[in-house]
Every structure is written in structure tokens, then in C-alpha cells.
Amino acid sequence: MENQKSSSSLKAIIAVLAVLLVGSLIYIFKVTSDVTTVQTELKSTMTDKETVMKDLENLKATYDAAIAENTSMSDELIQERDKVVNLISDLKKSKGDVASLAKYKTQFIALQSNMKTLMAENEGLKKQNTTLTTQRDSTVVVLTETKKNVEALAGQNEELAKAVEKGSKLTVLNTTGSAFKLRSSGKQIETDKASRADVLRVSFTIAENQIAQSGDKTYQVQVIDSKNNVLGDKKTETFGDNTLTYSFATNVAYENKTVKVTQDLKGKDFAKGTYYINIFNKGELVSKTSFVLK
Known part of the structure; x- marks a missing residue:
């Protein structure tokens, strides 16, 4: 149990x-x-x-x-x-x-x-900036080319202006000097004798120039004898930095056509030897010649 x-x-x-x-x-x-x-x-x-x-x-x-x-x-x-x-x-x-x-x-x-x-x-x-940059660069290129063209045209215009200025200057040709004897009758007889001379005659021609400015032109004529004397009025005038003494000044009515200029310088007791004639326009020598009196 x-x-x-x-x-x-x-x-x-x-x-x-x-x-x-x-x-x-x-x-x-x-x-x-x-x-x-x-x-x-x-x-x-x-x-x-x-x-x-x-x-x-x-x-x-x-x-x-x-x-x-x-x-x-x-x-x-x-x-x-x-x-x-x-x-x-x-x-x-x-x-x-x-x-x-x-x-x-x-x-x-x-x-x-x-x-x-x-x-x-x-x-x-x-993208906008890229587009603007491209446009700006294109504009710069165009402006650069335009500037070059403008500068080229300016240079051409300057050359043309110089050419026009040069071409518009009047040309003095056929400068001559001679002596004459005055008769009582008023007749003038050319002579190469210093003792017979009463008048020295200076002649020169201004050529035709259609682009020159027409109007009155003034030329200063300097006649220097064999003794280096300036004959005539002996007027003195200043042109810029230069002073010029000359025998007489002659005024010419220029109408872009060929003009012959003749002017006499009266005197007496002319010396023998070589005489020098210089033609000036505003103080710039534009023509010269010489002749001899015996």
C-alpha cells in the first residue's frame, strides 16, 4: 500500500x-x-x-x-x-x-x-546665359568687324582728304623773268643789258584746276638782284613761324581756268648778274626761276 x-x-x-x-x-x-x-x-x-x-x-x-x-x-x-x-x-x-x-x-x-x-x-x-553669351560674342565679333571697317574707312577718308587737299592746290607754271627798255613813245623793247633796263617783268601761269576753290588769290613775288638785294616795295609779312620780305604782291581772280599773270617792277641802275624770282602763296614757295642781265 x-x-x-x-x-x-x-x-x-x-x-x-x-x-x-x-x-x-x-x-x-x-x-x-x-x-x-x-x-x-x-x-x-x-x-x-x-x-x-x-x-x-x-x-x-x-x-x-x-x-x-x-x-x-x-x-x-x-x-x-x-x-x-x-x-x-x-x-x-x-x-x-x-x-x-x-x-x-x-x-x-x-x-x-x-x-x-x-x-x-x-x-x-x-541655357539662357549660354544663349546670351553666344549672342554677346556674336555682337562683339560684329562690332569688332564694324570698328575695323570704320577705321579702314576713316583711313581711306583721311587719305582721300589729303589727296583732295593736295589736288586742290594751284600749280604755278612757266615762271619767267625779263628786262625791258622803255621808249619815249611808250614802246617796250626787251633787253638783256643791265644798263638799258628800266623795267623787270615777271610772268607766271596758274594752271586750270576744277577741284580747287575759286576766288581771289594773292601771290607774293620776290625779286632778288645779283647783290642779294630784294628789289621793289620790300614789304615784310609773317606766315606762321616764317617771315617773308617780298618785292610786290599780285591779286588774281581765279575761276578754275588757266590764268597768265604778268606784272612789271620799275627801277633804275640795275646791277649786272643773275636775278632770282620766287613766287609765294601764303608764305609757301610755289615757283622760282632766274635770268641774267649783262
């Missing part, structure tokens, strides 16, 4: 231990499963954090590249880039829990949307 009681007690104890063992196994399995789940969630959370961080870094790099191009939108790009930098700093300090990570993802999406809008505007501005 006692043996039966002892056997029943042992069976009860074994049953209880079996129940406890099963419960322990179930608990251990549950705990292990929970730990695995937590580890999986933590691992997933860290991966998400790294992904968001990488996305933010790429976003910052995009802004840095755009800012380096120094467009007119640089200020707006810098402001948005600073927002990304601040978010990166906050994310690094965060614990990386699911709630905060969701918040950072939301902020990243908003920043990414702004970035796309700003990049589109920036690209538009870059």
Missing part, C-alpha cells in the same frame, strides 16, 4: 516537472523570437538611417555642384543646401528610432522636391 502511494507521488512530481519543462521551453522560444525580432528591427532601422544619410549627402553634393557654377540663383541654392546640412547634422545626433527616422524621411522628400524645382530653374537660367 505504501509502495503504491510512493509511486503515485513520483508520477505526480514527474508530471509537474514535465509541465514546467514544457513551459520553460515555450518561454525560451518566445524570448528568443522577440530578441530576433528586435535585432531585425534595429538592423532595419540602422540600414534606413544610413540610406537617408546617403540620400542627404547626395542632395548636398548636387547643391554644391550647382552653387559652384555661380549662377544668379546661387543665394537660393545656398539656402536650400544649408537646410540639407542642418538635417544631416540632426540625423547624426538622432537615436535612429522608427518615429524620428520617419520624420527625417519626410523632410528629405520635401527637400528633394525643392531641389528638383530649383535645379530645373537653374538649368533654364544656364
Whole structure:
């Protein structure tokens, strides 16, 4: 009888231990499963954090590249880039829990949307700048060519003006000097004898010139004898830095046609030797000749 009681007690104890063992196994399995789940969630959370961080870094790099191009939108790009930098700093300090990570993802999406809008505007501005630069370069080329043409025309005009000025100057030709003896009858007889001469005659021709300015022209005639004396009125006139002493002045009405000018210089006791005749216009020597009296 006692043996039966002892056997029943042992069976009860074994049953209880079996129940406890099963419960322990179930608990251990549950705990292990929970730990695995937590580890999986933590691992997933860290991966998400790294992904968001990488996305933010790429976003910052995009802004840095755009800012380096120094467009007119640089200020707006810098402001948005600073927002990304601040978010990166906050994310690094965060614990990386699911709630905060969701918040950072939301902020990243908003920043990414702004970035796309700003990049589109920036690209538009870059295209406009490229077009304007091309137009400006084309304009510079045209202006440079125009300037060269203007300078070339100015040079041609200057040369033409010089040619016209040179061509418009009157040419004095056929300048001659001679001596004459005056008879009581008024007749003049040409002579080469100094002792017989009463008058020295100066003649010259102004050539035809259709582009010269017509009107009254004044010429100063200088007659110098063999003793280097200026004969006649010996008038003195200053032309610029030069002073001219001449024998007489003659006025000519010039109408662009050939004009022969003749004027006499009366005198007495003319010296033998070579006489020099110089014709001046406004102080500039335009013709000269010489003749000899014996």
C-alpha cells in the first residue's frame, strides 16, 4: 500500500516537472523570437538611417555642384543646401528610432522636391546665359568687324582728304623773268643789258584746276638782284613761324581756268648778274626761276 502511494507521488512530481519543462521551453522560444525580432528591427532601422544619410549627402553634393557654377540663383541654392546640412547634422545626433527616422524621411522628400524645382530653374537660367553669351560674342565679333571697317574707312577718308587737299592746290607754271627798255613813245623793247633796263617783268601761269576753290588769290613775288638785294616795295609779312620780305604782291581772280599773270617792277641802275624770282602763296614757295642781265 505504501509502495503504491510512493509511486503515485513520483508520477505526480514527474508530471509537474514535465509541465514546467514544457513551459520553460515555450518561454525560451518566445524570448528568443522577440530578441530576433528586435535585432531585425534595429538592423532595419540602422540600414534606413544610413540610406537617408546617403540620400542627404547626395542632395548636398548636387547643391554644391550647382552653387559652384555661380549662377544668379546661387543665394537660393545656398539656402536650400544649408537646410540639407542642418538635417544631416540632426540625423547624426538622432537615436535612429522608427518615429524620428520617419520624420527625417519626410523632410528629405520635401527637400528633394525643392531641389528638383530649383535645379530645373537653374538649368533654364544656364541655357539662357549660354544663349546670351553666344549672342554677346556674336555682337562683339560684329562690332569688332564694324570698328575695323570704320577705321579702314576713316583711313581711306583721311587719305582721300589729303589727296583732295593736295589736288586742290594751284600749280604755278612757266615762271619767267625779263628786262625791258622803255621808249619815249611808250614802246617796250626787251633787253638783256643791265644798263638799258628800266623795267623787270615777271610772268607766271596758274594752271586750270576744277577741284580747287575759286576766288581771289594773292601771290607774293620776290625779286632778288645779283647783290642779294630784294628789289621793289620790300614789304615784310609773317606766315606762321616764317617771315617773308617780298618785292610786290599780285591779286588774281581765279575761276578754275588757266590764268597768265604778268606784272612789271620799275627801277633804275640795275646791277649786272643773275636775278632770282620766287613766287609765294601764303608764305609757301610755289615757283622760282632766274635770268641774267649783262
